[in-house]
Amino acid sequence: MSFAFKSIDHVQLAAPKGSEKIARRFFGEILGLQEIEKPENLRKRGGVWFSFASYQVHIGIEDPFAPAKKAHPAFEIQNLEALKIHLTKNEVSFIVDTDLPGANRIYVHDPFGNRIEILEWI
Template sequence: MSFRFNDIDHIQLAAPKGKEKEAREFFCGILRMEEIEKPVALKTNGGAWFKSGNVQIHVGIEEPFSPSKKAHPAFKIENLEGLKQHLTKHKILFIEDHLLPGANRIHIHDPFGNRIELLEWKPSR
């Protein structure tokens, strides 16, 4: 039987217990994502879910908590320069990375220290 992967349903990031407010401030307030309702059966676990377009980030509670420093999601962005200006305005630090040929990309960290890659592919010549 053959099969294939078509898309990513969601990305799970971890956060310390009781940090849902900070997650909402960052993912909704800074990254302009929309919070989506968690299924009733999962609400008791804490955390929060966010969406933008076809991208979902599920922030789950992990105890003991340890942020992902190397492992990370990478999101394709339209108008990375505009996003960099927006992040600067909100005092969100980012690291520019020019090591991937054909891509403009930066790395940021969520309020819990998880690494997130944001990239925009350069048009082909």
Template sequence: MDFQYEQLDHIQLAAPKGGEEKARAFYHGILGFTEVEKPENLRSRGGVWFSNGEVDIHIGIEEPFHPARKAHPAIRVKNIEAMKKYLDEKDTEYIVDNNLPGANRFYLHDPFGNRLEFLQWI
């Protein structure tokens, strides 16, 4: 191959019509992502975009809506134990998974039922 992949640019997850405020409450209010203004020509589609460091998440509106329960993004975290403590303080449920050797990881679901993985390699 005469090309190589550099890095993941963004992930897109789906939400039901009208889910923008719930997305803001979760991705900004709980996870601490900053909302990014969508390009003018994409705004009519609905949805909302977020960014934090090198991680960009786009929430797109999908009808009919079905959450991603198995497929998921995996986001690397520095100091994952501090994140767990933070989520505990926010009363946000997560599921610890010790099945991947060498990883401290957990899953949580956004308000739409989409699965998100967070991990730190040990």
């Protein structure tokens, strides 16, 4: 083939109209992702973008809105136990899942109902 996939540039999750403040609290303040500026020509669409390492998470506005219940991004983390304590302190519930051999993982739902997998390989 004359082409090759290099990496994932970003993951997009949907949110309801007017929910940028809630997204900033969850993804920015609680999860600790860095907000990044959207290009000028895309700002009118609403939403908010975040980054960590060399990855981006875009929260896009969808109207009418429906959360992703099964489809989800999976983020690898260092020190999952510390994150679980942090989430508990911030009243964010999570589900522990032990079905993936060699990984500790949890599922959380963002404030809009989108499923997010967070795992640590052991």
